[in-house]
Amino acid sequence: MASVTVLACFGLGLLFGSFANVVIHRIPAGGSVVAPPSACPACGAGITPRDNVPLLSWVLLRGRCRSCATAISARYPLVELATGVVFALVGWRVGLDWALPGFLLFAWTLLVIAVIDAETRRIPNRLTYPLTPALLVLLMLAAVLNGEPLRGLQALLGGLAAFTALLALALMSPRGMGMGDVKLAAFIGVGLGYLGWGEVLVGVFGGFLLGGVVAMALLATRLRGRKDLLPFGPYLAVGALLAVVAGRPLIDGYLRLTGLA
Ligand SMILES: [Zn+2]
Structure with a gap:
């Protein structure tokens, strides 16, 4: 099956x-x-x-x-x-699972945004504005149908938390991150919030880590200079997909390693 x-x-x-x-x-x-x-x-x-x-x-x-x-x-x-x-x-x-349509929409949107951002350095509002509420509705519906209505609320809170966190970062370093990234974070927070707070952390930190490592590698190899604007969306997208596919085992492994579980 x-x-x-x-x-x-x-x-x-x-x-x-x-x-x-x-x-x-x-x-x-x-x-x-x-x-x-x-x-x-x-x-x-x-x-x-x-x-x-x-x-x-x-x-x-x-x-x-x-x-x-x-x-x-x-x-x-x-x-x-x-x-x-x-x-x-x-x-x-x-x-x-009832949440499958929501997560397919999640994955599709992330892939599209990653390619557009890599090519144009922009994350279009025409995608994040309609698709974030659409994702939230799909996942809230899934939560109710699965008999776990609180997950719907968790999705909403996950979106708000990721939005607030990246908004703060964007205001502190306006050059590195744009408002498109902040809106993308809200979308990612909704999807990962449905799964759990651990997944939200893995997704957002994973994206940052990946973006940071690649940026440092590009600087070290002089493929890019300090002034070049690197698109951040693709890394956030990869981090979010990683959190969906491997978030649970990563969180469990981390907790076991640190003796927290
Ligand atoms: Zn032709």
Whole structure:
């Protein structure tokens, strides 16, 4: 049963990965995500359903447009594959549970925001504003259906706590962190808050640790200078996904190591 859930989530992830490409491409440009239908950016030829199958079409077309043979970025199949893998991991961790739709939305949003922030140094309000309340509603509903209504409240408090913590940091060091990161933290706090306070800590600290280590490595190797603005969203996103997939074992391991449990 568990493997069926994982496999189904992987398939769903490939499809939603395809939609993620559309959102990553159009949201920063201010476009609509439903119209017009997808077309080749080079020649404008419409992309037919048979050339729009996640992963497979790109491989079969050898990464080129069918009409003009312009190379299609490997980012498209990579985003599809990454969404499939992340959905499979969430399916494995959360299982067949009322909270599964909420955590799939959580994972999808984090992936989309991570790619957009890495490319544009921006986290669009058009994503965080509607999707944070949507996530909260989905998880509150799941909490009630699972007979654990307090988890819904925990999700709300997790979002407020992470928002407040990052707002304080952003005000102290306005250069390092933007308001987009603060709003992303609220979204992350809602998802991880549903799981528990330990997961909120693992997710947010994990993101900071990761971002700090990468920033230091880039500075040390002189790939980036001190004045370069590093996007912080991708690290927060990875930390949050890590907390969903491996948060519990990490917390238990830490408590055992320090003799607290
Ligand atoms: Zn073309």
